[in-house]
Amino acid sequence: MTVRGALLLSLVCFCLSTESWSGQRVTLRFYDSVMVSGTKITCGDAAVIVADNRETANKLKQTVIGESAPPGYSRYLNPADIVKYKISPVWPSLDFILPASRRIRVFTDCVEKRITDFEKEIAGFIKKSTRWNEKDYTLEIHNPDHKFRLYPGPWSVSFDKLETFYPKGPLRLTMLIEQAHTTRVSVGCKINVETAVVTAKENVRRGEELGSHNCEIIKQDITGYRYFCYSDLNAISGKTASRSLSQGTIINDKNCESVPAIKKGDLVSIVLSEGAVSVSVDGRAREDGYVGDRIWVQNIGSNRLLRVEILTENKVGLIRKGEKNI
Numbered sequence: 001m002t003v004r005g006a007l008l009l010s011l012v013c014f015c016l017s018t019e020s021w022s023g024q025r026v027t028l029r030f031y032d033s034v035m036v037s038g039t040k041i042t043c044g045d046a047a048v049i050v051a052d053n054r055e056t057a058n059k060l061k062q063t064v065i066g067e068s069a070p071p072g073y074s075r076y077l078n079p080a081d082i083v084k085y086k087i088s089p090v091w092p093s094l095d096f097i098l099p100a101s102r103r104i105r106v107f108t109d110c111v112e113k114r115i116t117d118f119e120k121e122i123a124g125f126i127k128k129s130t131r132w133n134e135k136d137y138t139l140e141i142h143n144p145d146h147k148f149r150l151y152p153g154p155w156s157v158s159f160d161k162l163e164t165f166y167p168k169g170p171l172r173l174t175m176l177i178e179q180a181h182t183t184r185v186s187v188g189c190k191i192n193v194e195t196a197v198v199t200a201k202e203n204v205r206r207g208e209e210l211g212s213h214n215c216e217i218i219k220q221d222i223t224g225y226r227y228f229c230y231s232d233l234n235a236i237s238g239k240t241a242s243r244s245l246s247q248g249t250i251i252n253d254k255n256c257e258s259v260p261a262i263k264k265g266d267l268v269s270i271v272l273s274e275g276a277v278s279v280s281v282d283g284r285a286r287e288d289g290y291v292g293d294r295i296w297v298q299n300i301g302s303n304r305l306l307r308v309e310i311l312t313e314n315k316v317g318l319i320r321k322g323e324k325n326i
Helices: 003-021 054-061 079-087 115-129
Strands: 025-030 033-036 040-042 047-051 064-067 074-077 095-097 104-108 111-114 137-141 147-150 156-159 169-178 182-200 215-221 239-241 256-258 267-274 277-285 294-299 305-310 315-318
Touching (some): 025 054, 025 079, 064 074, 064 079, 115 137, 115 169, 267 305
Parallel strands (some): 033 104
Antiparallel strands (some): 111 147, 156 169, 169 182, 267 277
């Protein structure tokens, strides 16, 4: 067959197909009310379709005529508007007949759930998202009877991320239930934490160095405790009490501080290096500081004040002229 012959055959088939659809009369008898189970409303959900051609009727049934209401709610649809704006533009060659055009009410089917139905998912999320030992915390859900509605059918559950790996006390989770749409559920809960923390085993004076000689690890309830607590004696090595601590006080990042590498009054070695040449003189610190800090020291020989950077516990480097003096 030539190309021209193939084109003519295609044109004839198209014309025959068009003639088979054009001029058909289709009767749509809309229900007074219907129930749908998903997010879409089809013509087949809302009406009885009477057509001479069965294929036409089957395809009309699948035509989407609107969005459904949220689960458990309903909405109204106007049959005349449905035909004019939803069906006729898709099927311009069909002649539609409406025996009646009263509004129809479309209910969306639902299943009612409570937060308590998802306790396993909530507990699993907390276990996965926190770094607490599972034996050190308990979870309370404050609104287990809170109700919400979902579409019938499968769903998946996820949660918004926690702000910290160590949550404790009152907490509000956002549970996301994914279906055709996302349902967000606010879960009020509380995480009670009783874990091993470093505490003072005797009264500790301000400025006293902390260690195993005056601290110990005890399991305590820290649910309402505001500050970061230490759980390892090695973590307080080189730290001193920033205030007086009574026996049993939990050691945290607010009541202790690192021991300065250099304290005010300490003798230091002031070093100036230039290539392979290094010169040092003795000095005395005029303020406390840690490695990397910049402090003032006094040259013992000349009594001149110098700005230096702390290199080690007893060594400082002279800041050259032109360097930013912070």
